[in-house]
Amino acid sequence: MKTALVTGGTSGIGLQISLMLLRKGVHVIICGRNFNSVQEKIAHELPAGAPVSYIKADFTIDKDLVKLVEAAKKTAKKIHYLVHSAGVFYAGRIEEASIENFDELYKVNTRAPFFITKELLEPLQKSQGRVVFINSTAGINSWESIGQYAASKHALSAIAGSFQAELEGDGIKVTSVYPAATDTPMQQKIHLAENRNYDPEKLIPAREVAEIIVDLLFRSSKTVVSEIVIRSLQGRIITKKRQ
Numbered sequence: 001m002k003t004a005l006v007t008g009g010t011s012g013i014g015l016q017i018s019l020m021l022l023r024k025g026v027h028v029i030i031c032g033r034n035f036n037s038v039q040e041k042i043a044h045e046l047p048a049g050a051p052v053s054y055i056k057a058d059f060t061i062d063k064d065l066v067k068l069v070e071a072a073k074k075t076a077k078k079i080h081y082l083v084h085s086a087g088v089f090y091a092g093r094i095e096e097a098s099i100e101n102f103d104e105l106y107k108v109n110t111r112a113p114f115f116i117t118k119e120l121l122e123p124l125q126k127s128q129g130r131v132v133f134i135n136s137t138a139g140i141n142s143w144e145s146i147g148q149y150a151a152s153k154h155a156l157s158a159i160a161g162s163f164q165a166e167l168e169g170d171g172i173k174v175t176s177v178y179p180a181a182t183d184t185p186m187q188q189k190i191h192l193a194e195n196r197n198y199d200p201e202k203l204i205p206a207r208e209v210a211e212i213i214v215d216l217l218f219r220s221s222k223t224v225v226s227e228i229v230i231r232s233l234q235g236r237i238i239t240k241k242r243q
């Protein structure tokens with residue numbers, strides 16, 4: 001049985017990926033802080049006894065990260081799929097942006113995926129595994145009020161590029177996925193904070209992002225898909241520059 005570790009597997013895109021992998025018979029180690037809704041969904045949507053494990057960790061706390069990788073290595077000798085979906089979002093113009101939020105963005109969006117990948121190299125090497133970093137179109141461009149989030153995702157992109165070059169000799173394939181606005185609890189919070197109407201029809205369904213990623217994980221080929229940009233049919237990647 002293959003094993004996947006999915007950070008942010010408790011909500012949004014990571015939750016959809018976890019459910020799809022479980023349906024395909026993969027043992028999924030779900031990492032997050034709140035397991036109530038994922039456990040409810042699994043109980044509701046999957047047959048009893050689905051091969052799932054849970055590791056609780058807050059990525060802003062170093063000892064939680066250490067415990068996470070130790071628990072993961074105890075749970076599985078080989079990790080075939082490592083999916084980094086955990087993420088936080090804060091926006092704010094330069095005059096109002098909070099430095100504490102910037103620190104949290106860095107810890108959760110950039111530093112944690114770096115640490116977890118680094119510490120799980122052995123189980124990934126044993127399986128010639130695949131690593132997916134869920135990035136964002138804000139990891140390609142930047143626009144007004146989004147500098148701190150975009151910086152955390154640009155940095156993640158740099159790390160992914162470097163890991164890809166370093167790890168391909170071990171047979172490990174690394175992919176960055178850059179979705180535009182996707183229908184998830186994170187996007188609902190963004191709309192609420194910006195006082196905008198939430199219309200899921202204008203957003204990418206989280207399930208579609210998950211399908212693309214799971215298809216990629218199951219591809220066996222000699223090629224590496226290093227980057228995937230996903231945007232909605234109605235949408236476009238918006239690059240706003242301040243006047």
Ligand SMILES: NC(=O)c1ccc[n+]([C@@H]2O[C@H](COP(=O)([O-])OP(=O)(O)OC[C@H]3O[C@@H](n4cnc5c(N)ncnc54)[C@H](OP(=O)(O)O)[C@@H]3O)[C@@H](O)[C@H]2O)c1
Nearest residue numbers: 008011012013032033034058059086087136181182184186
């Ligand atoms: N939604 C979008 O429009 C969009 C667009 C582009 C890229 N993305 C990226 O896609 C990824 C998934 O986002 P989503 O939209 O699915 O968001 P989401 O529904 O809010 O899920 C975020 C996940 O991150 C985990 N997380 C947050 N803070 C954490 C912390 N301190 N420690 C450990 N885990 C933490 C949450 O776990 P708990 O809830 O259990 O704490 C949750 O499972 C993120 O990296 C995000 O930046 C999202």
